[in-house]
Amino acid sequence: MITTIYWDQDAVVILDQNELPAQIKYIRCEDYHALVRAIKTLQVRGAPLIGVAAAYGLALAVWTSREESAALEDYYLRVEQDFAASRPTAVNLFWAIRRMRSVFDQCKGQNRAAIARSLLNEADKILAEDLAINQRIGDIGARLFKEKVRVMTICNAGALATGGYGTALGVIRSIHKNGNLQQVWACETRPVLQGARLTVWELSQDQIPVTLITDNMAAYVMSRGEVDAVIVGADRIAVNGDTANKIGTYGLAVLAAYHKIPFYVAAPMSTVDFNMDAGQKIPIEERNHDEVRQIRGMYVTLPEVKVYNPAFDITPGELLTAVVTETGIIRPPFFRTDI
Numbered sequence: 001m002i003t004t005i006y007w008d009q010d011a012v013v014i015l016d017q018n019e020l021p022a023q024i025k026y027i028r029c030e031d032y033h034a035l036v037r038a039i040k041t042l043q044v045r046g047a048p049l050i051g052v053a054a055a056y057g058l059a060l061a062v063w064t065s066r067e068e069s070a071a072l073e074d075y076y077l078r079v080e081q082d083f084a085a086s087r088p089t090a091v092n093l094f095w096a097i098r099r100m101r102s103v104f105d106q107c108k109g110q111n112r113a114a115i116a117r118s119l120l121n122e123a124d125k126i127l128a129e130d131l132a133i134n135q136r137i138g139d140i141g142a143r144l145f146k147e148k149v150r151v152m153t154i155c156n157a158g159a160l161a162t163g164g165y166g167t168a169l170g171v172i173r174s175i176h177k178n179g180n181l182q183q184v185w186a187c188e189t190r191p192v193l194q195g196a197r198l199t200v201w202e203l204s205q206d207q208i209p210v211t212l213i214t215d216n217m218a219a220y221v222m223s224r225g226e227v228d229a230v231i232v233g234a235d236r237i238a239v240n241g242d243t244a245n246k247i248g249t250y251g252l253a254v255l256a257a258y259h260k261i262p263f264y265v266a267a268p269m270s271t272v273d274f275n276m277d278a279g280q281k282i283p284i285e286e287r288n289h290d291e292v293r294q295i296r297g298m299y300v301t302l303p304e305v306k307v308y309n310p311a312f313d314i315t316p317g318e319l320l321t322a323v324v325t326e327t328g329i330i331r332p333p334f335f336r337t338d339i
């Protein structure tokens with residue numbers, strides 16, 4: 001399985017996902033700013049992996065710092081703010097920052113080197129736990145399917161987007177392992193093509209049968225009865241099931257409902273934002289307009305055309321059949337505890 005991130009003597013090494021599938025290129029981040037940049041530019045991406053990267057980044061920041069005591073605390077706060085400002089939608093980022101903060105706070109009174117070691121330890125734990133969680137999500141989700149299925153997905157919610165195995169692609173991997181996968185329909189996922197570049201590559205590496213379509217082909221493929229389920233990942237899930245995920249997910253959910261195809265979100269519990277009752281308040285990142293004007297760096301329209309480029313959309317919980325988590329299959333009313 002492909003390694004997306006690891007610690008290597010005084011640095012965090014990441015797989016540069018912008019180079020895939022043309023080349024497998026790793027980058028050494030020797031200061032935390034490089035990791036913040038990597039998150040912003042999608043070299044490291046996918047909600048759980050953004051959380052893992054921020055955890056390693058916080059450890060790296062303390063590891064490479066010269067500050068001690070109160071100055072170290074002020075510095076750590078600034079580093080947290082830099083990571084928090086990198087991408088607003090995936091709640092796993094804020095979850096990881098909080099988890100690292102509790103380790104930092106527990107280390108009060110220790111010297112910088114000891115704090116750095118504890119933070120690095122915690123980042124390693126977050127990474128290892130994420131892999132185990134995804135394997136569990138995969139196995140739980142795969143139990144939903146008792147016969148051969150054709151599954152549609154969007155973006156990349158795979159090993160590349162997580163600590164390994166993947167969420168939506170984790171379920172797909174486990175269905176395949178059980179012998180119940182006929183094939184995957186991968187939507188290309190404009191503007192940045194995570195489906196075409198990453199999902200197709202990742203599934204092909206594991207010999208999982210995949211067919212690529214452009215995003216506007218999904219309705220037609222469904223109408224022909226060629227999709228048995230849609231499985232997607234999530235960047236943030238509100239208590240009522242409203243789900244922020246890659247732009248285009250909402251459209252797929254509407255189409256799935258019309259064609260009576262089950263629509264599943266696969267995500268770790270760290271993607272559920274228990275402070276958010278409903279999806280309207282989930283911050284949606286708007287990215288650089290050239291992502292829409294260009295494809296892989298080449299203008300496909302007028303360079304000055306006005307553009308709107310939301311990176312995510314919100315699928316209403318009512319369109320979800322269920323959320324597959326490491327704790328089990330959660331059905332409506334999803335995460336509400338008041339009933």
Ligand code: MRU
Pocket residue numbers: 042045046047048090154155156157158161162166167168194232233234235245246247311
């Ligand atoms: O902009 P990206 O590539 O970070 O968007 C990723 C997605 O939307 C994924 O579906 C989501 O983060 C879940 S990854 C397991």
